[in-house]
Amino acid sequence: MDYQLNDVTRHRLGNGFTVITREDHSVPIVTSMIWYRVGSRLELPGITGISHLLEHMMFKGTRRYAKGEIDYITTRHGGANNAFTSRDYTAYYFTFASDRWHPALEIEADRMESAAFDSEEFELERQVVLEELRMDLDSPWGALRQAVEWAAFQRHPYRYPIIGTIEDVSDVTVEELQEHYRSFYAPNNSTLVLVGDFREDEVIKQVEAVFGRIPARDIPTPDVTAEPEQREETRVELRRTSHVPRLLWAFPAPSVHDQGHYAIEMIDKLLSEGKLARLYRRLVEEERVMSSVMTEFDETQDPFLFFIRGELQPDVDVVQVEQLVAAEIDRLLDGPLPDSELRRARNQCLSQFLADFETPLDQAAQLGLFETLRGFEYWNSYVGRIESVSADEIRAAANKYLRPKGSTKGILINEQSSGAEPHAPEA
Structure with a gap:
């Protein structure tokens, strides 16, 4: 079988921002998805779950967009948005009709550069995440999976739940969240993927205009402890x-x-x-x-x-x-x-x-x-x-x-x- 993607292109801006594009004119839709190379793998004991909590806060406003405005713009334009955090990455996406998708670029650029960290909103989201954690621990499969992963790893950060531990989520501060954001949310630590009904040459110019002005940052490289071989059951x-x-x-x-x-x-x-x-x-x-x-x-x-x-x-x-x-x-x-x-x-x-x-x-x-x-x-x-x-x-x-x-x-x-x-x- 020959399944080759010959119509996908990679562009890299001067600030290190990677852009992947694929034109698809089969339906009048555009999806934009930005991926940050940070997840629970880069979290230390004491701040487990901070990447997931930061994901929640990225919907709570920026310097340009007030609380609730990101979801309002998405709904007004008939689109959809969401996000997810993994062990190795955090991703955010928008899907819009192809004649009205451009707000996604402006929103993502502002979230990358100037997310708001209102202390009251932070406390509210902390409680939301803690409730998620308790629900997971109350479910048979959630409790069993956490216990097994905890036992399977002794040193590597994969032993901790992506959502964090109750103690760490309860104790993390908004200042620690801001530091995590400043450390990893940067153009040279992320990839923007655009797929849908657009012209590649026009899109790259738009991305350059919106994201090209954001400066690169020095990205920390935490020392991730290798897991020793487990020799017994x-x-x-x-x-x-x-x-x-x-x-x-x-x-x-x-x-x-x-x-x-x-x-x-x-x-x-x-x-x-x-x-x-x-x-x-x-x-x-x-x-x-x-x-x-x-x-x-x-x-x-x-x-x-x-x-x-x-x-x-x-x-x-x-x-x-x-x-x-x-x-x-x-x-x-x-x-x-x-x-x-x-x-x-x-x-x-x-x-x-x-x-x-x-x-x-x-x-x-x-x-x-x-x-x-x-x-x-x-x-x-x-x-x-x-x-x-x-x-x-x-x-x-x-x-x-x-x-x-x-x-x-x-x-x-x-x-x-x-x-x-x-x-x-x-x-």
């Missing part, structure tokens, strides 16, 4: 009110810069994508010990985790389920990998890859993610790399990453059952 048992037990088994996983990343993507599909997937077929249909099972694998700057998660049927022995999951992993190591199964997994990877590129918003999100983590040219190599993953590479990746020793196993059981309460990430 860690077990976390969490007790909560729950009608069914839950399993969240985390294995070390490669970063986007590791060639093993592609084999793990294939394993992700082999194990849990669709009703023919190995875990679903064995645990849900044949043994009937789980009502649902899935895998999760995020793209991250540093090595993170590959999750197997699911809900057990009532009164099923957790140990039995663990043994069945382990048996399916062993089959990846030692059993046959039929061509038909590999072909299905490849097709699932490629179908998802292409489906994630349908709308202007989809395209802006994918191009921004690629550019932020490894360069948008990744698109042009992805198909070939997935198609070249062999059965031997899958076995090698499973042998390297999906070993019980070195994994973190999280079990959530009904609070009336026996089990040791783990140390939750409160600080």
Whole structure:
């Protein structure tokens, strides 16, 4: 297959601001999305969650736009806006009709240069974030995931929730938030992605006029502590009110810069994508010990985790389920990998890859993610790399990453059952 993006261009302004453009005249829409290379990965103990809290404050006004005006302008022009914070980045986007999208540039430039930090608004947003955190900890999956990630990492900042800890969010000051903003929100630490119904030459002139005057800054390079190899299995048992037990088994996983990343993507599909997937077929249909099972694998700057998660049927022995999951992993190591199964997994990877590129918003999100983590040219190599993953590479990746020793196993059981309460990430 030949899937090449020959119509995507990269421009870099004199202040280091990167602009990625792709004309798409199929619909009269333009999406603008700005990506800052800062997330929870660059947060120290004491200020965890500060990137996410800053994201909230970026909608609370700037020197030019009063509180609520950004959302008002978006609504008045019939558009949409939103934002999200990850471990490795923070992103903001607008989608407008192509005859009225230009306010997005002015808003993003003003947010980059002169966001307002009203103390009353800051306290209100702090409470909003704390409520989000409490809701996450009150949910079975949220509590279990936080406990597992906390246990899986001992040194790397990935151990902390993106949203932060209750203690840190409660104690962070508006001055610390401003310092975080001044450190990382700069043209030379960000990428603007524009996709939609416009002319590239005109757009670049507009971007230059709006963003080109913003000075570059010295961006700090925090020393991110590498995580030592985990050599033994860690077990976390969490007790909560729950009608069914839950399993969240985390294995070390490669970063986007590791060639093993592609084999793990294939394993992700082999194990849990669709009703023919190995875990679903064995645990849900044949043994009937789980009502649902899935895998999760995020793209991250540093090595993170590959999750197997699911809900057990009532009164099923957790140990039995663990043994069945382990048996399916062993089959990846030692059993046959039929061509038909590999072909299905490849097709699932490629179908998802292409489906994630349908709308202007989809395209802006994918191009921004690629550019932020490894360069948008990744698109042009992805198909070939997935198609070249062999059965031997899958076995090698499973042998390297999906070993019980070195994994973190999280079990959530009904609070009336026996089990040791783990140390939750409160600080």
